[in-house]
Amino acid sequence: MDWKVVFITGAANGIGLDMVRGFCKSGYKVKMIDINQDLLIQRERELKEKGFHVSIDFCDVTDEHSVKEKIESTIDKYGKIDVLVNNAGIQHVALIEDFSTQKFKQLLDVMVTGAFITTKHVFPGMKKNNFGRIINMSSINGLIGFAGKSAYNSAKHGLIGLTKVAALEGANFGITANAICPGYIDTDMVRGQLEDLAKTRNISLHQVLEQIIYPLVPQKRLIPVSEVTQLALYLASEKTSSITGQSMVIDGGYTVQ
Ligand SMILES: NC(=O)c1ccc[n+]([C@@H]2O[C@H](COP(=O)([O-])OP(=O)(O)OC[C@H]3O[C@@H](n4cnc5c(N)ncnc54)[C@H](O)[C@@H]3O)[C@@H](O)[C@H]2O)c1
Numbered sequence: 001m002d003w004k005v006v007f008i009t010g011a012a013n014g015i016g017l018d019m020v021r022g023f024c025k026s027g028y029k030v031k032m033i034d035i036n037q038d039l040l041i042q043r044e045r046e047l048k049e050k051g052f053h054v055s056i057d058f059c060d061v062t063d064e065h066s067v068k069e070k071i072e073s074t075i076d077k078y079g080k081i082d083v084l085v086n087n088a089g090i091q092h093v094a095l096i097e098d099f100s101t102q103k104f105k106q107l108l109d110v111m112v113t114g115a116f117i118t119t120k121h122v123f124p125g126m127k128k129n130n131f132g133r134i135i136n137m138s139s140i141n142g143l144i145g146f147a148g149k150s151a152y153n154s155a156k157h158g159l160i161g162l163t164k165v166a167a168l169e170g171a172n173f174g175i176t177a178n179a180i181c182p183g184y185i186d187t188d189m190v191r192g193q194l195e196d197l198a199k200t201r202n203i204s205l206h207q208v209l210e211q212i213i214y215p216l217v218p219q220k221r222l223i224p225v226s227e228v229t230q231l232a233l234y235l236a237s238e239k240t241s242s243i244t245g246q247s248m249v250i251d252g253g254y255t256v257q
Contacts, residue, residue: 183251
């Protein structure tokens with residue numbers, strides 16, 4: 001078996017979808033996981049029309065029974081899982097005193113418990129094969145605080161903790177675990193948030209970028225999503241076997257200042 005298999009959560013949109021294309025182009029067999037079934041089916045059709053061969057599974061990463069089943073069926077279909085990308089994520093912004101506790105728990109459940117569940121169920125196969133790459137999509141919110149993002153910050157910090165433990169437990173089995181910490185990536189989601197901000201402040205998108213975002217980003221640009229994909233492919237490679245337990249920042253200099 002000379003192909004590699006990647007299991008990507010939150011694969012129907014944004015960064016996850018770009019990774020699907022990037023891993024396909026690099027010769028991987030790709031399993032796309034997402035909670036949004038309609039979008040997943042639409043993406044599968046679009047990708048197949050463009051010559052990408054992927055398989056999809058509708059799954060909520062917080063549902064352990066379903067995750068276990070999807071991991072087992074992926075291994076049945078392709079023989080193994082070499083790379084796990086924990087990318088599924090959600091956002092909610094409110095001040096702590098206004099933050100619904102249920103919402104807080106939901107964000108932690110998706111971004112920390114979800115990543116724990118997938119890791120738990122891919123680990124035995126990776127250990128048996130003496131090879132594995134776990135890539136957790138954290139954020140600069142996993143390294144520094146942002147007002148209004150108590151749940152997202154807690155989850156992304158927590159995901160870095162999980163990454164370190166997976167790195168230690170995988171160390172003697174050829175398994176590496178690393179976190180990617182992006183700043184502002186040029187995705188539909190981020191553009192949508194910036195357009196909302198423009199409406200709230202009654203200014204243009206250009207003004208939001210120039211007056212609010214770029215002063216925070218030394219490179220004064222949104223980062224192309226393809227650069228995140230390239231970093232994931234690098235961490236997934238057999239050649240990066242000594243990079244483990246790390247948080248790789250890709251933020252145009254945001255956290256350097
Ligand atoms: N876009 C950015 O600038 C940026 C920056 C830093 C970190 N991130 C992180 O990168 C990841 C991807 O972000 P994006 O911008 O592509 O977001 P996105 O909203 O475009 O995509 C997230 C995907 O996750 C899926 N998802 C949500 N909950 C799920 C669940 N319970 N089970 C399975 N799938 C689920 C969604 O349906 C969606 O397709 C997220 O973890 C996000 O926190 C993004």
